[in-house]
Amino acid sequence: MLKKQIIILSLFLIIMLLTAGCKDQSSTVYEKGFPKDSPALMEFMKYYFTDYNDKYLLRNDHTNVFSRGANGQQDIQFYQYTDAQLKDYYQPLMKEKNQKKLLHDLKQSESLEKSLHHSVKNIEKYDLPSIKMKPDLQLNIKTKENEKKLDLPSLLREYGVKKTDETEINIEAVNQKSFALFIQDYSIEDPVNRTIGIFLTNDLQHIETTILNKDKLQQSVSSGKLKRFYDLFPKIASSERYLLLFDHMIVDQKTNQLIDIKKEDYLSIDGKYVYVNGAKDKLADGTQRIQTIEDYAEGKEKYDKQFDIDYQAIAKELGLKENGPSIAKVNYFGEDFVVLSLNYRGKLVGSAGFTNVMIDLSKKGNTANLVDLGIQSKIK
Amino acid sequence: MLYYREQEVKNILKSHVSKANSILALAQSNRFLEAFKTSWETVQYGSISSSLTGSVMAFDSTELKSEVDMWIRDLKACKQQAENKFRSLEKPTYEEERKYANIVSDVTVLVDTYQDLKGKIDEIDQDFKNAVRVYRAPMREALTDISILYHSVNHVKGNFTGFKNVSVYVHGIEDTGNGFFESVKEAAKDGDIILRVNRDGSKEYYRVTILNDEKMIEQVSDFKKLQDTAQYKNKTGRLHIIYETEQKNEHRQETSDDLAEKLNEMGLMNENTKIDMFGHSYGGRRSLQFAMDYPDHVRSITSIGTPYDTNYLSTMANNVRWAAEKIGQDPKDTSDYLDFNEKNRNTKDGMEYSNAYTDMASEPMTEDIHHLKSANPEVYQKLLKMDITAAAGYRMEDTVSFSPYYTASGKHKISSDDTVSVESQNGEILGNLIDKKPQIEVEGSGVTNPGHIYEVEDEEFIHLIEETNEKQRQ
Numbered sequence: 001m002l003k004k005q006i007i008i009l010s011l012f013l014i015i016m017l018l019t020a021g022c023k024d025q026s027s028t029v030y031e032k033g034f035p036k037d038s039p040a041l042m043e044f045m046k047y048y049f050t051d052y053n054d055k056y057l058l059r060n061d062h063t064n065v066f067s068r069g070a071n072g073q074q075d076i077q078f079y080q081y082t083d084a085q086l087k088d089y090y091q092p093l094m095k096e097k098n099q100k101k102l103l104h105d106l107k108q109s110e111s112l113e114k115s116l117h118h119s120v121k122n123i124e125k126y127d128l129p130s131i132k133m134k135p136d137l138q139l140n141i142k143t144k145e146n147e148k149k150l151d152l153p154s155l156l157r158e159y160g161v162k163k164t165d166e167t168e169i170n171i172e173a174v175n176q177k178s179f180a181l182f183i184q185d186y187s188i189e190d191p192v193n194r195t196i197g198i199f200l201t202n203d204l205q206h207i208e209t210t211i212l213n214k215d216k217l218q219q220s221v222s223s224g225k226l227k228r229f230y231d232l233f234p235k236i237a238s239s240e241r242y243l244l245l246f247d248h249m250i251v252d253q254k255t256n257q258l259i260d261i262k263k264e265d266y267l268s269i270d271g272k273y274v275y276v277n278g279a280k281d282k283l284a285d286g287t288q289r290i291q292t293i294e295d296y297a298e299g300k301e302k303y304d305k306q307f308d309i310d311y312q313a314i315a316k317e318l319g320l321k322e323n324g325p326s327i328a329k330v331n332y333f334g335e336d337f338v339v340l341s342l343n344y345r346g347k348l349v350g351s352a353g354f355t356n357v358m359i360d361l362s363k364k365g366n367t368a369n370l371v372d373l374g375i376q377s378k379i380k
Numbered sequence: 381m382l383y384y385r386e387q388e389v390k391n392i393l394k395s396h397v398s399k400a401n402s403i404l405a406l407a408q409s410n411r412f413l414e415a416f417k418t419s420w421e422t423v424q425y426g427s428i429s430s431s432l433t434g435s436v437m438a439f440d441s442t443e444l445k446s447e448v449d450m451w452i453r454d455l456k457a458c459k460q461q462a463e464n465k466f467r468s469l470e471k472p473t474y475e476e477e478r479k480y481a482n483i484v485s486d487v488t489v490l491v492d493t494y495q496d497l498k499g500k501i502d503e504i505d506q507d508f509k510n511a512v513r514v515y516r517a518p519m520r521e522a523l524t525d526i527s528i529l530y531h532s533v534n535h536v537k538g539n540f541t542g543f544k545n546v547s548v549y550v551h552g553i554e555d556t557g558n559g560f561f562e563s564v565k566e567a568a569k570d571g572d573i574i575l576r577v578n579r580d581g582s583k584e585y586y587r588v589t590i591l592n593d594e595k596m597i598e599q600v601s602d603f604k605k606l607q608d609t610a611q612y613k614n615k616t617g618r619l620h621i622i623y624e625t626e627q628k629n630e631h632r633q634e635t636s637d638d639l640a641e642k643l644n645e646m647g648l649m650n651e652n653t654k655i656d657m658f659g660h661s662y663g664g665r666r667s668l669q670f671a672m673d674y675p676d677h678v679r680s681i682t683s684i685g686t687p688y689d690t691n692y693l694s695t696m697a698n699n700v701r702w703a704a705e706k707i708g709q710d711p712k713d714t715s716d717y718l719d720f721n722e723k724n725r726n727t728k729d730g731m732e733y734s735n736a737y738t739d740m741a742s743e744p745m746t747e748d749i750h751h752l753k754s755a756n757p758e759v760y761q762k763l764l765k766m767d768i769t770a771a772a773g774y775r776m777e778d779t780v781s782f783s784p785y786y787t788a789s790g791k792h793k794i795s796s797d798d799t800v801s802v803e804s805q806n807g808e809i810l811g812n813l814i815d816k817k818p819q820i821e822v823e824g825s826g827v828t829n830p831g832h833i834y835e836v837e838d839e840e841f842i843h844l845i846e847e848t849n850e851k852q853r854q
Binding site: 051052053071072074100101104107108109110112166167168184186191192194195212213214246248249320321322323324326327343345346347348349350351352354374376377378380 | 555562580587596601614628661829832834
């Protein structure tokens, strides 16, 4: 009798082990609540707390430096914070019940300026130029090496820039040798020709300009006039072949061509990865595939990272009485972190519920955190 | 009475009747007076002689009930005393036994009477509260109108004064602004601003730009930062407001009142700003209500999936609320609003309420339009001039033949979006008030996956938003 029981128990254990062993390794576990802290989450927070006219410039000894664009007659400003300061700033979210409200409050400029965005006192430490916007689009630029007044209407006459134009200007990239400016001229009627890039050496002796749309930038890249400034931009692949320009453009240094990112694909914030079909109007659930920019550019069918998303399982975890997702979008895609927004249709009318899905790809095992942070637009 | 009233009880009742008369003299409420008089027919001691000569009612039902509780305690103490005395007697006489029985019986009846009186006080209090809710809405509306007039006469500016073209998007029942936000992101043009007014009171700001050949919707952290943007400074683009109702299933009148208050604060209720309303489902009724209340400010209304007639499914949800709750709906969700029309009400824990469900179950939109036509023909004329598009979503279904003689093939158009009939959505009952009645094929597969829930995200409807915004521009 005892022997029979031992045999049954052993068979049961074997079946259990086999079942566990057969479990799909890529299946995602859904957990309600805010994710645990990690460098990937911190990176996401860095971008979340960056405003529309702010630009992340550089990182130096755990300190992150940003520029704040000038609208009209203002100066370009710089602010900084350390990793530890950023962590302290968002740490209350880990304990808060109403994370949506707290995150909204933390995003307010008054709170950011008071507690996180500390102005850079010594701009020369980071080779940052001082840029002051004066009336009639006169730009006073001062670097460690030189000082100059740039008459923008005259410099950018060929693009139709006039002294009365409504503009926004910011620094796009900077290093010890040169820097690049990014100008949006809202008075230019055709929006496709409204964005202009100015590239300057720190001695202010060499200046290049280009319109920043695909066609015009391609012409500038092909002409070779921007080569001197390539050092400014991050190399985003191990081969150092690809450069990320102005957040969206990838330049292949070998062919001098811009890499075309398909409309339905989503380029990561650092330009290193592509989320295949991640930019579709409605993200399909199932296996999600991520490629390195190198593999993507070379047309390889090789995927660096994969994870699963199951809309029904998420709804079940949240206890929603739903009729499928009406919104399924990627809002943030970093090297190791993905944020999605999902809105579910009600059974007969209206909506059943909304959630953000936060997936930390740096952690072992695929866990997705479900929390409503009210994030429904792209985090730049 | 089958018992004799003892002096101890008489003494207590003497103080109660005197207290009751003084309370009623202070309250000056006929309803309370009637309630006390009815109770005193059972009490049978003294008389309720207060008269209603004053002009101001003043009562606190909680205080009244605690007074009655004290009376109950007096009587119970008297009974307890009688019981203690009776139990202390070794051999009680017949008179003593009789006296004890009289007190017990009398107190039992009196306590029941007082408990009943407390119930009546609750009922009257609830009636007063309901009446207050009924009259609060027109009072609030009047105050908002005065505030709008004050702002206009004194040129009081709000944060968005100067925007000439404003679109307001209002969702339907059981919904949020999320669906409209996605559609508006697609429909918005370069230079526009999107403002989300959320249910929790927070606001979100976005600007629309073209960057690297691509339309960008950029979030701006707050209003302070928005003011620096070229889009805000120029004010040449459209301001899109995604409005989320404070209560998801609130009545259209509540939405209209809240919206007017908020737009006035923003500086948008003036003769220079023209508002184009967009509504899905019950949001269309909410939009029409706002247009009826503020016809000088509204330029157009565009709706889809809106039941302008009464709606069968809403009637079901309003009548069998537990069944609606089973599938995640909340037919009891309401605001403080109570409609004058008693049919447009339901009750929750004794409290009367009116909401989107009671409204769609009881009132076709023609009712208010007819009232408006006779009470204020000028406003009706303004509505006639307004551009009103009542779009209808419908679905296509496979044609199935039940005939043994031939096989049907192909698809046919069904006469509803599975939730609202095309006729009701097209506002046929509103006659010539509706200028355009487009019909849009939507996704969905039947009653369990109705076309109604696909309307806001439908490409053709988004195109209609774009078209309307393009046409309605000054």
